Amino acid sequence: MLQKTFEGGNDQRGVAHPVPTGRDTRLDVFRALCLLTIFVNHVPGQYLEYLTHKNFGFSDSAEAFVLISGLSVGAAYSGKFLAGGRLALxxxxxxxxxxxxxxxxMTSVVTLAIFAGGALYFGRQELIGEINIRxxxxxxxxxIVAMVLLGHQLGYNNILSMYAVLFLLLPGFLWLNAVRPRLLFAFSATLWLAAGCFKMVPYNFLDDGYWFLNPWxxxxxxxxxxLCMSHVRRGGSLPRSPWLLGISVAYLAISAFWVLFSWWNIDLSFGLPAVLTGFDKTFLSLTRLLHVLALAYILATVPVFSRLTRVGSNHPLVMIGRHSLAVFIFGTILAMAGQVLLLVTDRDRIIGTIFVIGGIGLHFAYAYYLEWLKEVSVAPPLKAA
Incomplete structure (x- = not known):
């Protein structure tokens, strides 16, 4: 999705510089790692779950995935949202x-079928009580009406609905970004703060709950x-400051100790709103937001991570990242089957771990299949003899 195409130009001395063209694979690699981590975390109760980075900090792969999506959107659309072409875009x-x-x-309906099928085939009616199905x-x-109108969400099936709302808002974001980026930042930050302080969130119809991932x-x-990607495309760059790097490392270390030693009973709120001092995922508390931003800053500014993730376009991780939506759907359905398997085997951790390892392999196989399918669809037709 991150397709960077540059035009050649001259510097102030009139010297022409060759400008690279091609797809930057780094976001594809990080997106693939997020997708694989989401799959692992969506099959709770097996050993690999304890190795993902949610166990070592405030944020998890969902925050990383949304940030990467914003970077990708900034690369794909921000330079194209110009007068005369805005309606088409x-x-x-x-x-x-x-x-x-x-x-x-589709994934919600398939999830219902998987759990209902498990209840019928294995005679385990308690499956109907899982992940908000009852x-x-x-x-x-x-x-049915609530599910279609996004007024009821199943557990582990709530990322795409939030993401769809973000895309509905995206043209407005791009317009503000084109007019004045600081205005976009101020508007977005104000909406985030108001949503957290006043609990502005889409509500469910069938119960007293609300969306697990609040789009506001x-x-x-x-x-x-x-904004970050648009800034880079305009010729800017991220500040490479030893102080910022040190602060980011320190924050990641503190959050790791906080999670590992369960310091959740420490109250540092000082009467401030929970969105600023808590750890709530629904309203994306500041602690979680800063954690993913600190991690992203380190990955973006330390050269070794750039070298490790700048790989060929045929790399397996790049293939997964390039087909992110299809792979995410595949991983979600596979994870739901894994949850049923764990429940009917009385949460056998070994069986669950074997299933997840096999599922990771299937992610790569599916990405290869999608890549092969794309090549076949664009291949020239065979000429008659």
């Missing part, structure tokens, strides 16, 4: 939002990614 973006909505409904079973008519909060991280 807006319609293209909203078509993507529709695709994300359809993908969310309200749909007990109120079928209302449940998570849009801030998405916008930060857009």
């Amino acid at each position: 807006t319609l293209k973006i909203w078509r993507r939002a529709l695709a994300l909505y359809v993908a969310h409904i 309200p749909i079973v007990e109120q079928t008519e209302q449940g 909060s998570w849009q801030f991280l998405f916008v930060i990614g857009i």
